[in-house]
Amino acid sequence: MDSILASSSTIDSVKHFINVACEPHWFLIISVAAFFIFLIGYRTWTKPAVAATVGALATLFFLVSCMDANFAKIVTKADNVPIVIMMVSVSFLLWLGFRQAAINDERMEKGEPLLEAGADDKVLVWPDLVYSELIALVLCTALLIAWAILLRAPLEQPADPNVAPNPAKAPWYFLGLQEMLVYFDPWLAGVVLPGLIIVGLIAIPYIDKNPRGNGYYTFKERKFAITTFLFGFVILWVVLIIFGTFLRGPNWNFFGPYEYWDHNRPAALLNTEFHDLFWINFWGVPLPKHYLMRELPGIILLGAYFVLSPFIMKATFFRKIYRDIGFMRYSMLCVLVLFMVLMPIKMVLRWTLNLHYVVGITEWFLNV
Amino acid sequence: MINQFGNWIRESQIWGSIFRHGVPRDRRTRAMAILSNVFLHLHPVAVRKSGIRLSFTWCMGGITFFLFLVEIVTGVLLMFYYRPTVEYAYFDIQGLRAHVTLGLLRELHRWGAHAMVITIWLHMLRVFLTGSYKPPREFNWSVGVILLVLTLLLSFTGYLLPWDQLAMWAITVGSNMARATPGAGSEGPLSAFIQIGGVPLVHAGDDARFGLLAGTFVGPNALLRFYVLHCVFIPCVVTVLLAVHFWRIRKDGGVSGPL
Numbered sequence: 001m002d003s004i005l006a007s008s009s010t011i012d013s014v015k016h017f018i019n020v021a022c023e024p025h026w027f028l029i030i031s032v033a034a035f036f037i038f039l040i041g042y043r044t045w046t047k048p049a050v051a052a053t054v055g056a057l058a059t060l061f062f063l064v065s066c067m068d069a070n071f072a073k074i075v076t077k078a079d080n081v082p083i084v085i086m087m088v089s090v091s092f093l094l095w096l097g098f099r100q101a102a103i104n105d106e107r108m109e110k111g112e113p114l115l116e117a118g119a120d121d122k123v124l125v126w127p128d129l130v131y132s133e134l135i136a137l138v139l140c141t142a143l144l145i146a147w148a149i150l151l152r153a154p155l156e157q158p159a160d161p162n163v164a165p166n167p168a169k170a171p172w173y174f175l176g177l178q179e180m181l182v183y184f185d186p187w188l189a190g191v192v193l194p195g196l197i198i199v200g201l202i203a204i205p206y207i208d209k210n211p212r213g214n215g216y217y218t219f220k221e222r223k224f225a226i227t228t229f230l231f232g233f234v235i236l237w238v239v240l241i242i243f244g245t246f247l248r249g250p251n252w253n254f255f256g257p258y259e260y261w262d263h264n265r266p267a268a269l270l271n272t273e274f275h276d277l278f279w280i281n282f283w284g285v286p287l288p289k290h291y292l293m294r295e296l297p298g299i300i301l302l303g304a305y306f307v308l309s310p311f312i313m314k315a316t317f318f319r320k321i322y323r324d325i326g327f328m329r330y331s332m333l334c335v336l337v338l339f340m341v342l343m344p345i346k347m348v349l350r351w352t353l354n355l356h357y358v359v360g361i362t363e364w365f366l367n368v
Numbered sequence: 369m370i371n372q373f374g375n376w377i378r379e380s381q382i383w384g385s386i387f388r389h390g391v392p393r394d395r396r397t398r399a400m401a402i403l404s405n406v407f408l409h410l411h412p413v414a415v416r417k418s419g420i421r422l423s424f425t426w427c428m429g430g431i432t433f434f435l436f437l438v439e440i441v442t443g444v445l446l447m448f449y450y451r452p453t454v455e456y457a458y459f460d461i462q463g464l465r466a467h468v469t470l471g472l473l474r475e476l477h478r479w480g481a482h483a484m485v486i487t488i489w490l491h492m493l494r495v496f497l498t499g500s501y502k503p504p505r506e507f508n509w510s511v512g513v514i515l516l517v518l519t520l521l522l523s524f525t526g527y528l529l530p531w532d533q534l535a536m537w538a539i540t541v542g543s544n545m546a547r548a549t550p551g552a553g554s555e556g557p558l559s560a561f562i563q564i565g566g567v568p569l570v571h572a573g574d575d576a577r578f579g580l581l582a583g584t585f586v587g588p589n590a591l592l593r594f595y596v597l598h599c600v601f602i603p604c605v606v607t608v609l610l611a612v613h614f615w616r617i618r619k620d621g622g623v624s625g626p627l
């Protein structure tokens with residue numbers, strides 16, 4: 001009896017620890033740390049034995065966690081199953097890609113041919129490719145039918161404009177954007193930033209002038225490009241979707257994976273404005289009357305971020321990149337990267353200072 | 369016996385009129401098999417050995433295309449049962465489960481759509497990791513990004529059609545953002561300056577959100593609008609862009625490989 005109690009309390013404290021580790025700031029910090037640890041040690045992490053161990057541990061963790069009612073409820077919800085599938089497939093394919101990159105990078109160091117070498121070896125599409133396609137087609141059909149039989153498509157109550165569900169969530173593939181809404185106003189999170197994501201993606205081939213790494217897996221030859229893209233894709237898109245799906249509950253509050261979704265927990269309060277910090281707390285004077293004067297410090301700060309940092313980076317980290325790609329491309333790159341990094345910066349400011357707006361011209365709905 | 373039957377078919381006038389080449393058993397007829405078929409002709413005749421390895425492409429572009437076809441077929445079948453009006457939409461979907469034999473249509477369509485969103489991301493990831501967007505494939509990458517946006521819009525417009533609570537409120541959350549479009553949404557930055565003699569030109573009755581929903585809330589007009597976009601307009605655009613995408617793969621020298 002005693003030992004059962006003891007072990008259940010250890011389990012509880014482990015659960016509590018994981019709940020805390022999933023809080024927004026820890027979740028993001030841990031994800032970013034894991035991301036860079038993976039990239040720095042990619043040759044070790046992608047070794048089959050290491051990767052298999054990590055995969056097995058993750059699976060074990062998942063299965064054990066499913067014994068918790070709150071956890072099981074959220075991961076087995078029919079509409080959340082695709083997200084579990086996405087997590088598994090993104091991890092697996094990142095491994096597959098980086099495994100081949102590690103092999104290729106090693107081969108290039110030794111002067112051996114690449115995995116993809118022998119570009120002149122051509123095979124006929126009929127039969128080699130057509131038959132592979134046929135097999136893929138049959139397999140995918142079978143898988144999809146199995147999925148459709150095992151899992152019914154959910155149908156909730158008929159639409160009722162008077163009864164809002166809580167939380168009201170966007171479709172899962174837009175949950176990254178909805179998570180951004182916590183930190184930015186809709187004009188940024190819902191319009192400008194998505195627009196920049198699209199423009200930025202289209203611009204990638206025209207900005208990246210690096211001629212190496214074309215048509216084969218490598219990390220070493222394209223470290224900056226791959227790190228930047230993956231930071232956007234894995235951290236700011238996939239991780240935020242996971243976060244929004246599994247850890248955001250009623251009133252858009254955060255709930256740990258083993259926590260009960262309590263509808264009575266009030267929404268978070270935000271009350272620190274940058275202009276208050278600057279005028280009242282720092283200088284000890286009342287807020288200026290005119291809103292442009294009031295917001296001037298924030299505007300200058302933001303302007304410095306977008307105008308000064310490219311010059312600073314040009315003289316330091318990005319010296320070689322600037323030399324390679326020239327002024328126009330470099331400016332484009334800076335705009336895109338600075339907007340991308342704005343998101344984690346605002347998150348950190350929110351967690352540390354509970355900062356609401358850096359520039360808050362509410363009179364024009366122009367808040368950053 | 370079976371062989372004889374096969375030969376009899378292949379020598380008949382009907383078969384010969386459809387397939388101009390002989391049985392694909394040697395280099396020439398195998399090349400002809402690809403060249404003389406409008407669908408297979410999306411392929412080149414020969415491809416790099418590395419390009420058809422599963423570990424290179426992960427087959428993700430192909431699977432995305434497969435899922436798109438599944439969506440078309442199941443979608444057309446669903447259209448037989450579904451009426452895009454507030455009175456019927458929900459109950460048609462409900463009836464689908466109860467009354468239609470082999471009522472897996474909705475499951476196939478919904479899970480296929482989720483899967484397609486995932487595989488298109490994975491396809492993009494593969495293309496990025498192999499640096500396949502680099503010259504000469506820059507333009508095809510851009511076409512791909514538009515396809516990605518359209519795929520998400522297809523999913524988004526389809527999300528509303530079951531007309532249940534999940535659908536309606538997800539679209540409400542999503543479309544509320546249009547209200548904040550700078551200069552074009554009633555609560556967007558700078559919109560307040562667009563006015564004539566103190567009368568605002570951008571308001572809830574004519575802003576970007578109104579254009580999306582054909583109204584100020586997610587109601588019958590929005591349902592009809594999303595239905596038409598979902599079933600007709602976006603699939604047509606995607607089909608055209610897919611033709612460009614596939615044609616460009618061939619013209620850019622097939623699936624990429626080291627130069």
Ligand code: HEM
Nearest residue numbers: 425429430432433492500508509512513515516622623624
């Ligand atoms: C409806 C969506 C799409 C379909 C059905 C599709 C289909 C395909 C197929 C079948 C291939 C052949 C190689 C492979 O399977 O990987 C391919 C190649 C390619 N795709 Fe897509 N694609 C789609 C979306 C995209 C997106 C979102 C991007 C990028 C943003 C993209 C960029 C490319 C590029 C650059 C190639 C050439 C790759 C190479 O030569 O290695 N496509 N696509």
